[in-house]
């Protein structure tokens with residue numbers, strides 16, 4: 026059986042699967058639970074992403090059930106809190122405790138600020154993010170949807186912990202992180218990039234140009250999209266979401282595809 030490759034992520038000092046599973050916009054929580062358990066137990070996926078706002082808390086509850094079924098130590102769990110929670114220490118700690126209580130966990134592996142705050146300065150958010158880690162509620166901390174400039178600000182603002190990850194929209198069709206040199210910065214610093222919407226919600230399969238390039242390489246468009254992110258970026262993890270066993274199988278096989286440097290450099294110019 027195909028197993029998802031693992032990669033050593035320097036910022037957390039752990040080996041994690043290059044494919045992570047997300048929990049946004051789930052239609053059927055029972056089906057999603059079975060797919061997540063199968064992904065961990067049969068395919069070696071050990072990274073799961075969720076957030077306070079997903080399904081109004083139902084997604085975090087689901088992740089908690091999955092962790093208890095597969096064993097807490099078998100999965101690296103990321104959750105995200107909205108930025109306004111980090112405006113004060115008390116609201117950050119309270120929100121983190123509520124999130125943990127939904128997941129029935131003592132601590133989460135990685136806690137992210139879900140997106141930049143339009144009001145509070147980055148320094149305030151980081152101070153209160155660190156306060157959550159100080160309470161022993163998160164092993165690692167990071168950010169999501171931060172531009173390169175904001176990420177650098179966040180990294181400079183830490184006192185006690187490192188920013189270990191930036192979770193961002195990055196795919197073969199969405200190249201802003203390459204244009205902003207965010208991908209090269211991450212490689213230099215060993216920062217984990219959790220790339221989301223890697224298959225553009227399935228729409229990579231609808232792009233004629235991409236389908237043709239994939240065909241020339243003997244791949245399907247979903248395979249090419251997942252392989253592009255995993256092969257082209259040494260600190261990336263491809264975050265995808267599925268509650269369909271057949272899709273899971275396709276995503277897992279995509280995670281094993283190797284693309285040569287020559288192919289990657291051609292793909293970077295399409």
Ligand SMILES: NC(=O)c1ccc[n+]([C@@H]2O[C@H](COP(=O)([O-])OP(=O)(O)OC[C@H]3O[C@@H](n4cnc5c(N)ncnc54)[C@H](OP(=O)(O)O)[C@@H]3O)[C@@H](O)[C@H]2O)c1
Pocket residue numbers: 046047048049050074075139169170192193220221222223224225226227230247264265266267268269271272273275276
């Ligand atoms: N930080 C953020 O702001 C942020 C934003 C968006 C997403 N995320 C995280 O990243 C995860 C992934 O992103 P996403 O859910 O937006 O997008 P995605 O993974 O690009 O797309 C998920 C959609 O694609 C379908 N799909 C899965 N495998 C497929 C396949 N092999 N062929 C065709 N369609 C397939 C899924 O349907 P089925 O379920 O039926 O397979 C689902 O409708 C989220 O669940 C979430 O955890 C984070």
